[in-house]
Amino acid sequence: MEDKKTEESGRIPGSRKNAVFGIVILFAVFPFIAGDYYVDIGFFFGIYALLGLSLNIVLGEVGLFDLGHAGFYAIGAYTTAILNTQFGIPILVLLPVSALAASLFAYVVCSPIIHLKGDYLCIVTIGMGEIVRLALINNPFDLTGGPNGVFGIDFPSLGGLLVIDSSIEFYFLIWIVVALSIIGLLQLQQSRIGRAWNCIREDEVAAEANGIDVRSFKLLAFVLGAGLAGVAGNIYASKLMCVSPESFTFWESCLLFSIILIGGMGSIPGVLIGAAAISLFPEIFRPFAMFRMLVFGAVMILMMMFRPAGILPRKRGGMGFRPDHGNPVDDK
Amino acid sequence: MHVVLEQIINGLTIGSFYALIALGYSMVYGVLKLINFAHGDFFALGSYMGYTLLVFGTAFLTSHLGLWGGMIAAMVTAAICLALIGILVERIAYRPIYPAGRLPAVVSALGASIILQNLIMVVWGPRYRAYPAALIPNIQMQVWGIHFTLLQLVILTLSFILMGFLYYTIQKTTFGAAVRASALDRDTAALMGIDFNKVIFFIFTLGPALGAMTGVMVGMYYRQISFIMGWNYGLKAFTATILGGIGNLPGAMFGGLILGVLEMMGAAYLSAAWKDVFVFLILILVLIFRPTGLFGEKTAEKV
């Protein structure tokens, strides 16, 4: 225990520790000095950070091309929306329920397709995401409210003690969840599980030949990633008080995909940077109105030209990763 | 029975759209192993180009070339424009990124797609545009009791000619052989003296050109076009590509046609609202049992 701690602090340079501390302070102070509008932007940054973290498990750690991640997000959001509006179950109770629902969905859907390789898996995840979205639009059993979605979702509350209904409270809710997720995911990265995931990303055959049950670990990544996306869906639904299919399009999945690649595959600080880019960029360029998406596309291309491994690629061991070696999951 | 056949004709019509777009995906994928997300937007942009030509040039075109001639002229012009744009996009957005690997190229393709899509929105506006109604004759036809329109006949004929042309070029000419060789093994192909740049030039002009012609045909068939249609058709066409076995050109054509027919059958006999769900379910089922698509080869990875 003690031993480990000294080793850890020996490995993380002091400057980095200070940087983390500074960022935490910044995040904590920000909502008290900024207006509600900016706090809301901070909230959506948090949602994208959580979604990015969840996709990072699948795409970043294991290298599975998941372009249907918005589907899991939708399952979480709609589970919350439907159970809350129909049965009045409190939002915070539904938080784990949404996570479980999304995980279960991922398990059932991914089990039969997990053996598919690269782009074939990619198109199947796209199909899965589209099926979810189209199903929501078609209003099965009158549950999902069709294209309009579900309205009148409650705010989260702690048994009447504290109702989370202001921008600032939602801001803290999402960022506390993000912070806890980051701590958990950092632990996983340093564990047998995280290593197994990375091995699969690097070389599936070698991973299998070194005793890693590739199939189960891929499924595990999908299940955990979906669970986390489900949590994001829960918080998103209660913040907006309504959900509709147009929040969960293929386009949304593509944005999440870009978060990982802009930030750096498998890098948790990278996910935060990527999420910031995706959520803050359109706001910063709001004055340019119609042209902002043009700029956005151009930035994506330029990013890939000059930093193909992402802005903050994952550092390994003491030496660090060399971005100029190109992509970690490039086909050989 | 007649109704079924009519549905099949409808299905083949949209299937041929998917097939023509799928060819563009498949060629790029075969040679570069890149999912060219911008391809759907090439198609949409082509459709808008055709629209502009037909709206502003109708009087001139029809008076000089006749009705059908005017349309062909619009298609060819759109195709030429898109061939230029295709090669431009390749040079700017893809070429500098190839060395970085596959995934950065995918993101770059997404970026290119966003740019093209928003460019269309900026230029032509976010609302639907309607192809001029007076221009396209709505002539009903009937053979052995099966109803279809003249336009469908023209579209099907044209699509099959284009597909045949591409098939011939790829399978029978030396140039096609170069493309196929590059798809199989780029390094060896380069050693055999194949100019890879020429191959890339070929696929990035022909693919978008085919896409643009499809765009014009879609505009004439459905009348309405919108700036996001690149995504919708692109997604279906990419599905068709996978269904047929990625990188396999005849597979992509059959994949597109099968997809179109399935979609129409699903719409007619199951539920119109659920037709896309039906299509994706079929795709997933096919891949579960044939992990490399309908026409993809089953290979044991050599280790």
Place this chain on the structure above:
Amino acid sequence: MEFRTEKKRSERMKRNDNGILLRTDQLTKSFGGLTAVCRLNLRVHRGEISCLIGPNGAGKTTVFNVVTGIYRPDGGDVLFNGESISGKKPHQIVSKGIARTFQNIRLFSNMTCLENIMAGQHCRASAGVWSSVFGTSRQKEEEKRIRDVAESRLRLVGLWKFKDEPAKNIAYGSQRMLEIARALATQPKLLVLDEPSSGLNDRETEDLIDFLKSVLKEDLTIFIIEHDMKVVMEISDWVTVMDEGRKIAEGTPEEIYNNPVVIEAYLGKEEFSEEEGSYDGPAPC
């Protein structure tokens, strides 16, 4: 030429069926029309170094791939410790105690050398998601054990200085050793090496031979594909020769060294046809 068996002749006499660790029984594997391995019976004795040799394309690698579960056999059986393992998944076979390396080195290239070896111990550890997320004391202990073992293995193969270097950045010869160290980290009973000396220079090959002899303990058996005859003769206790998917000979290195059939398979049939006409090539499978 130095024969390892000369020194172990007395032990060889004791070879019997109880001493067989790995046996294939009528093993067959084909790819499309090509039968890469055809009704192969071979055995590997406990505690020995066995070699599988044969000309290029003889089907050696395919045998390894079937034995380690990468390919499913089309016929026949693989018995490890008397238990059938054919049709099992590779990771299951690893936990039963067979570890391997690849002809074309397959490391986890962006992971550090240390992480590569730590990955090898995956199947000898059990921490799950929750214990990893919450860092339970058992998980921490296990992780420390994994790290300690990996570090000692890394020292053993002399790559300690590259501990934190991504595996793709170290020299080719070192990569080979790292791959062997990773396989050893799975705590195998049988170590299966596919052409471990290919691409190595003479000195590295010498080191490799010394290393293999040094790790050959009571409970480890080594099964190697090797093309360098000098290495084969020097390290092996038992040699199996394949050609065109079939076994054409087996025996001690000196028996193999003097076997006309083997010489013929290696040097081509034309040159030897006048001297030794005994072998008429494989019968159709």
